[in-house]
Amino acid sequence: YPTTEQGLGALVTKPNAAPVPENWRGPYLKKGIPKDPWGRPYLYRYPGERNQEDYDLYSYGADGVEGGEDDIINWDEAEEQ
Numbered sequence: 001y002p003t004t005e006q007g008l009g010a011l012v013t014k015p016n017a018a019p020v021p022e023n024w025r026g027p028y029l030k031k032g033i034p035k036d037p038w039g040r041p042y043l044y045r046y047p048g049e050r051n052q053e054d055y056d057l058y059s060y061g062a063d064g065v066e067g068g069e070d071d072i073i074n075w076d077e078a079e080e081q
Contacts (some may be wrong), residue, residue: 010026049077
């Protein structure tokens with residue numbers, strides 16, 4: 001996975017930030033990086049804080065503020081409790 005610093009842009013353009021993937025064969029997304037349903041960029045972190053052996057991909061929803069029912073997340077909040 002791309003690092004947090006490389007971000008989701010690494011799916012479209014070969015990153016030049018370390019570690020540079022020598023076997024990059026993209027672009028992996030033909031239409032670019034999609035926005036969330038409210039037109040904002042998705043937030044990405046690797047390694048993830050919530051998915052520690054994977055990545056975190058999330059949006060803070062319509063209000064743009066963390067927390068609330070409109071957040072989009074790729075982790076199971078039930079497992080955190």
